[in-house]
Amino acid sequence: MSDPIVNFLSKYIELTNEEIDILSNQNLIQSYKKGTILLSEGQIAKECYFIMQGCVSSYYLVDGEVKITEFFTESQPITPVSYTTKKPSEYYLECLEDCIISIGTPESSTELMKKLPRLAALGSNIMEDQLAHQRMKYDDFIKLSPEDRYINLQKTSPDLLNRVPQYLIASYLGIKPESLSRVRKRLYKKSKS
Amino acid sequence: MSDPIVNFLSKYIELTNEEIDILSNQNLIQSYKKGTILLSEGQIAKECYFIMQGCVSSYYLVDGEVKITEFFTESQPITPVSYTTKKPSEYYLECLEDCIISIGTPESSTELMKKLPRLAALGSNIMEDQLAHQRMKYDDFIKLSPEDRYINLQKTSPDLLNRVPQYLIASYLGIKPESLSRVRKRLYKKSKS
Numbered sequence: 001m002s003d004p005i006v007n008f009l010s011k012y013i014e015l016t017n018e019e020i021d022i023l024s025n026q027n028l029i030q031s032y033k034k035g036t037i038l039l040s041e042g043q044i045a046k047e048c049y050f051i052m053q054g055c056v057s058s059y060y061l062v063d064g065e066v067k068i069t070e071f072f073t074e075s076q077p078i079t080p081v082s083y084t085t086k087k088p089s090e091y092y093l094e095c096l097e098d099c100i101i102s103i104g105t106p107e108s109s110t111e112l113m114k115k116l117p118r119l120a121a122l123g124s125n126i127m128e129d130q131l132a133h134q135r136m137k138y139d140d141f142i143k144l145s146p147e148d149r150y151i152n153l154q155k156t157s158p159d160l161l162n163r164v165p166q167y168l169i170a171s172y173l174g175i176k177p178e179s180l181s182r183v184r185k186r187l188y189k190k191s192k193s
Numbered sequence: 194m195s196d197p198i199v200n201f202l203s204k205y206i207e208l209t210n211e212e213i214d215i216l217s218n219q220n221l222i223q224s225y226k227k228g229t230i231l232l233s234e235g236q237i238a239k240e241c242y243f244i245m246q247g248c249v250s251s252y253y254l255v256d257g258e259v260k261i262t263e264f265f266t267e268s269q270p271i272t273p274v275s276y277t278t279k280k281p282s283e284y285y286l287e288c289l290e291d292c293i294i295s296i297g298t299p300e301s302s303t304e305l306m307k308k309l310p311r312l313a314a315l316g317s318n319i320m321e322d323q324l325a326h327q328r329m330k331y332d333d334f335i336k337l338s339p340e341d342r343y344i345n346l347q348k349t350s351p352d353l354l355n356r357v358p359q360y361l362i363a364s365y366l367g368i369k370p371e372s373l374s375r376v377r378k379r380l381y382k383k384s385k386s
Contacts, residue, residue: 060336067336069328084325091332127320131327132277138331139284142367143253143260174335 004052004075005102012122022115027102038093038101045080045089047103054099055163059171060091068171071096071160077130096164146175147183197245197268198295205315215308220295231286231294238273238282240296247292248356252364253284261364264289264353270323289357339368340376 005027006020015023029052032038039045041061049056051072058078060067069091072078082089104112113120140152150173154161161169170180198220199213208216222245225231232238234254242249244265251271253260262284265271275282297305306313333345343366347354354362363373 060332062336069332069335079321079324081325081328084321090329123317124320127317127324128272128277131272131320131324132274134324134327134331135274136283138327138334139253139262141331141334142262143255 005050008050008075008077009119009122012125013118019116019118022112026108026112026115028104028108029100029102032095032099032101034095034098036095036099038095039080039082039089040092041090042088043082044086045082047105048080048083048109049078049093050102050104051076051078052100052102054101055096055160056093056099056101057096057164057168058091058093066168066171068168071157071164071168071172073157073160073163077126096168141174146173146179147186149173150180150183151187198243201243201268201270202312202315205318206311212309212311215305219301219305219308221297221301222293222295225288225292225294227288227291229288229292231288232273232275232282233285234283235281236275237279238275240298241273241276241302242271242286243295243297244269244271245293245295247288247290247294248353249286249292249294250289250357250361251284251286259361259364261361264350264357264361264365266350266353266356270319289361334367339366339372340379342366343373343376344380 003020003024005023006015009015009023032054038047038049038056049072051074053074056072056078057068058070058072060069078093080089080093081091113123140149144152153169153173166180167177170177173180175183196213196217198216199208202208202216225247231240231242231249242265244267246267249265249271250261251263251265253262271286273282273286274284306316333342337345346362346366359373360370363370366373368376
């Protein structure tokens with residue numbers, strides 16, 4: 001039961017051994033070196049991903065500046081907007097660490113859903129969860145100060161803060177690296193007083 | 194074919210007359226006066242919505258200040274995060290105009306999906322579209338300046354700018370009403386030069 005995909009799905013359904021077998025045999029697993037670009041701006045995404053191990057960032061290049069919008073880590077699915085819309089991607093996906101990733105294509109997904117009808121029925125539940133998550137993320141960005149967003153990140157993804165360079169964390173929070181240093185100093189002082 | 198729900202679904206599927214009949218009879222349609230709060234902070238959402246007519250805002254109250262996160266208008270579905278998570282809502286839904294709204298509950302949705310199996314199969318496609326939309330919205334907020342966000346809004350939802358008070362538009366863009374006035378003046382001058 002240590003397969004990240006099985007772990008992910010077990011939030012929604014108790015898989016039978018047969019289903020686990022089908023899942024494990026179906027998957028196309030790939031290794032990528034740190035720095036690999038999985039998707040570039042302008043490219044149409046033909047694959048979706050599920051991270052078995054490692055960390056992937058999504059970002060825009062705006063006038064040469066990197067604007068991080070998400071970090072994905074173990075047991076997280078990545079469905080590029082371009083995979084859904086079939087239009088050229090506006091953003092990049094890049095491996096921030098060496099990664100092991102399970103790859104999905106429209107064909108392999110259709111195939112898998114035929115073999116695992118119980119899973120197909122779950123599709124909209126999983127989407128619904130992801131949609132709620134994405135809404136909350138947007139809302140947090142609107143309603144929280146950068147300091148509160150940092151505190152949030154500490155709570156929800158403490159490991160990220162050690163895995164990812166600070167300037168990328170700053171970009172994700174929508175602030176300059178200098179401001180992030182100030183936020184961290186302020187919080188450190190608070191925790192000591 | 195002027196039923197907004199039928200219009201919405203026809204992006205995904207060509208409905209038969211029988212399906213249209215079932216849809217029209219199934220729906221619980223309600224009228225709400227401008228100013229009605231459909232969902233309050235702290236309340237668990239038991240309904241989801243589809244706007245037939247009118248405009249609904251979602252917002253947070255942060256230290257007494259309204260932070261608008263979305264405007265919903267005709268032919269848009271609203272699935273409150275709290276409806277999905279079954280936890281108390283962190284935000285409000287309020288009718289900004291007199292509204293006519295189709296109400297869904299977990300029971301009525303299950304019932305409808307039984308009667309319309311072709312629709313049930315669409316669930317994850319619709320969710321996928323909404324997820325892509327929500328991602329792009331977040332990304333725009335991260336990568337665009339307030340001025341560019343305003344230009345975006347002019348393009349994608351020109352009617353909103355006339356229907357909604359300017360201070361709510363400013364809140365939605367994450368800026369002060371004074372800054373929105375400056376943005377509008379600047380854009381007006383540009384358009385004249």
